[in-house]
Amino acid sequence: xxxxxxxxxxxxxxxxxxxxxxxxxxxxxxxxxxxxxxxxxxxxxxxxxxxxxxxxxxxxxxxxxxxxxxxxxxxxxxxxxxxxxxxxxxxxxxxxxxxxxxxxxxxxxxxxxxxxxxxxxxxxxxxxxxxxxxxxxxxxxxxxxxxxxxxxxxxxxxxxxxxxxxxxxxxxxxxxxxxxxxxxxxxxxxxxxxxxxxxxxxxxxxxxxxxxxxxxxxxxxxxxxxxxxxxxxxxxxxxxxxxxxxxxxx
Amino acid sequence: xxxxxxxxxxxxxxxxxxxxxxxxxxxxxxxxxxxxxxxxxxxxxxxxxxxxxxxxxxxxxxxxxxxxxxxxxxxxxxxxxxxxxxxxxxxxxxxxxxxxxxxxxxxxxxxxxxxxxxxxxxxxxxxxxxxxxxxxxxxxxxxxxxxxxxxxxxxxxxxxxxxxxxxxxxxxxxxxxxxxxxxxxxxxxxxxxxxxxxxxxxxxxxxxxxxxxxxxxxxxxxxxxxxxxx
Ligand SMILES: Nc1ncnc2c1ncn2[C@@H]1O[C@H](COP(=O)(O)OP(=O)(O)OP(=O)(O)O)[C@@H](O)[C@H]1O
Ligand SMILES: [Mg+2]
Numbered sequence: 001x002x003x004x005x006x007x008x009x010x011x012x013x014x015x016x017x018x019x020x021x022x023x024x025x026x027x028x029x030x031x032x033x034x035x036x037x038x039x040x041x042x043x044x045x046x047x048x049x050x051x052x053x054x055x056x057x058x059x060x061x062x063x064x065x066x067x068x069x070x071x072x073x074x075x076x077x078x079x080x081x082x083x084x085x086x087x088x089x090x091x092x093x094x095x096x097x098x099x100x101x102x103x104x105x106x107x108x109x110x111x112x113x114x115x116x117x118x119x120x121x122x123x124x125x126x127x128x129x130x131x132x133x134x135x136x137x138x139x140x141x142x143x144x145x146x147x148x149x150x151x152x153x154x155x156x157x158x159x160x161x162x163x164x165x166x167x168x169x170x171x172x173x174x175x176x177x178x179x180x181x182x183x184x185x186x187x188x189x190x191x192x193x194x195x196x197x198x199x200x201x202x203x204x205x206x207x208x209x210x211x212x213x214x215x216x217x218x219x220x221x222x223x224x225x226x227x228x229x230x231x232x233x234x235x236x237x238x239x240x241x242x243x244x245x246x247x248x249x250x
Numbered sequence: 251x252x253x254x255x256x257x258x259x260x261x262x263x264x265x266x267x268x269x270x271x272x273x274x275x276x277x278x279x280x281x282x283x284x285x286x287x288x289x290x291x292x293x294x295x296x297x298x299x300x301x302x303x304x305x306x307x308x309x310x311x312x313x314x315x316x317x318x319x320x321x322x323x324x325x326x327x328x329x330x331x332x333x334x335x336x337x338x339x340x341x342x343x344x345x346x347x348x349x350x351x352x353x354x355x356x357x358x359x360x361x362x363x364x365x366x367x368x369x370x371x372x373x374x375x376x377x378x379x380x381x382x383x384x385x386x387x388x389x390x391x392x393x394x395x396x397x398x399x400x401x402x403x404x405x406x407x408x409x410x411x412x413x414x415x416x417x418x419x420x421x422x423x424x425x426x427x428x429x430x431x432x433x434x435x436x437x438x439x440x441x442x443x444x445x446x447x448x449x450x451x452x453x454x455x456x457x458x459x460x461x462x463x464x465x466x467x468x469x470x471x472x473x474x475x476x477x478x479x480x
Contacts, residue, residue, distance in 0.1 A: 056382055085384030095375035099397045099475050108393060109383035141475035154379075161383055 009034045009069055009165060009196055010055060016063030017050055017220075024050045026220040027064070032198060032213075034164075037191050039207040039228070040200045042217035043243060048200040051217070052167045055198070056087045069164060085113055088158030092170040094150045096142040102153045103129065103138040106160045113161065128156035132186050148179030152186055159190075166190065168199040202247055208232065216240045253449055256436045263432040264453055266346070270418045270428070271457075273350035274357065278414065281358025286365035300362060307359035313420050319352040320345065320424045349421035357414045361407060368403035369395065401472040408465035415457050419450075429453050 008031035017025035024047045032038055040048050053059040054066060057073050057080050066073040068083045097105050106125035110116040116124065129135045132152035142150055151171055158166060168187065172180045184206055191197060191210045201207070207214050207228050214231040216224045216239075224231065224240045235241045281303075288300035307315060324342035331338040342348070372395050380390040422431035433450040437443045 058378055058382060081384050081386070084382055087382075089379075089382040091375060091379065093375050095373070095379035097376055097379070097394055097398075098373075099401070101475075108380075109385055112386075112389050112393065113384045141477075143476055144478050157379075158383070 007070070008032055010198070011067045012051075012055075012064065013066075014064035015051075015054060015061045015066060017047070017054060017059060018062050024220050025054070025061070028220075028222055030215070030222065030225070032165075032196060034196055035194050036196055036212045037210050038198045038213045038215060039211040040198065040215045040217060041202055041204075041207070041243070041247075042215075042223075046217040047220040048217050049169050050220075052089075052169055052198055052200060055165075055167060056084050056089055058089075085161055086164045088161060088163035088166045090151070090154050090158055090166065090168045090171050092173050094142070094147075094154045094174070096150055096154055096157070098142050101139050101141055102134070102145065105142070105153055106157045109157070110160050124160055125156075128159045129153070131159065131189075132156045133182075146179060147175045148182045151175065151179075151183045155183075155186055155190075165196045165198070168197065168201065170200050170202075172201065172203060204232070204248060216243065218243070252440055252442060253445060256432065256440075256446070256449075259427075259432045259436065260429060260449060260453060263427060263429040264457075266426055266428040267415070267418045267453075267457070269346060270350045270353065270421060270426075271415055273347070274354040274414055274418075275411065277351065277354030278357035278361055278410070281354060282361025282365045285358065285362030286369055289362065289366045290369055303355075304359045304362050307355050308363075312353075312356050312417055313423065315356055316349065316352040316420050316424065319355070320348040323348060345421065345424045345426045349418075349424060349426055353414060353417045353421070356417065357410050360410050360413070364403050364406035364410065365399065367406075368399040368401075371402045372398045401469075404465065404469050404472055408462070408469075411461050411465070412458050415454065415461065419454070 010030070010032040012028050012030040015025055015028040016023065028047075028051060030038075030051075040051070042048050050059055054061045054073075055068060060075075061073070069086055071079050071083055073079060073083060096102075097108065100108065103122065103125045106128060107118070107121040110121040110124050111118065126135060126138065129138055132155055134149055134152055137145055137149055137153070142153070145153065151174075155166075155171075171187070172183050175183060180203070184203060187197075187199070187206070188210055199206070199211075211228045213225055214228045215222055216231070216235075216237075218239050223237050224235065226236075231240075232244065235244060285300045285303060288296040291297065320342070324340065327341040327343065328338065331341045343351075376394055376398065377390055380394045381387070385393070418428060419430045422428055422434065425431075429450045433446040436446040440446065
């Protein structure tokens, strides 16, 4: 399947996802174009994590189709690995490898997946540690880093694979307030460099300043998807309005 | 000192103990990893097999396991051999192998439980992170799960290694000339049981001391990434 410039880089078509009898995603449709920044918000349990985890197949969907960079996500292991090495993911809990140093965390995938030599991998790793402004922490272990530093290492680790797309699942929710901005700054820089991003977050300031599209999910459905200006000024659905009034009030 | 005349024999006995130790250690780690993988898998048959394995080998006296495996295998082999050649009287697995194998099954059963618990202690988020980077599941196992699990398993596994060394003393009953066997022979010749058994005990104590020290070093190494944590 040929991928042209006009085709979306991510396309979800009528995606369903079940956990047992419980339907976590209901006919979800989403198109993301190259370079677009999408912010996803919605109440707890609405399926935000499930949706982005389906995009790199940490969860498998039960209905509909998901195409990433022209590759259909199905049971083909080759497709899954191809997609995963193009899609970086950042988790709420950082999920760094505790037994490896910061630079060791960054070097692992380039070495194992891209077959880089140790020296090459280290060079790549140092380049990305500089991009997230913590080259001096390279030889520390994750426990020796602050939450904000750990999350920046996690972002750099994903960037080392040179992904086309970055997925963020509440990257600042586990951080102390004073560390949130240092992570958001890195994400804004990344956005300005033209990275395609899908970001689950309730940082509405980030959504306003960076997002091209704001998506509101509730009960497994995408209720509303609009540019942030319209989304915040003029929400169409009652559920969106209720949600916005709740999170903007504190 | 009467002991001096027996030093040669004790040294050979120690070598036999070392051989059994390393053979059984390699096998026990293998059974332990396979057993833990089976217990953690979603396959019911694999789970059941592993449970039967740990129940039998943790629940039967070790001496009996050794005797049953040695004589059980010998009877089987002998009857097979006699089927082809009725003249044959007795065929057995070399006692070194039978002994190591039996001991490895017992230690492997305990290691299964230790490894299973340690694998469960590994944060699944780190495994997801590895998979999301496109690292294959096999490589994730060796580079992400195993090193983290090892730290958690070490204290328990250190104890299993001590048991393993001590279990080698059982192997004398199937005629292997290890340390206890040597002490028995030396006693029957010199009629000095206390001295000879003391020598045997001291040799074992030497081995176990080295192991305890080694495990402590390994634990220190495995825990170095936690130093200075905040
Ligand atoms: N592995 C699972 N097994 C069973 N149910 C699950 C599983 N993962 C998620 N769910 C359910 O699916 C629904 C959506 O979960 P999801 O994690 O996607 O929500 P979310 O929008 O990310 O919420 P939060 O804001 O709390 O992170 C929830 O009701 C959750 O309980
Ligand atoms: Mg979530």
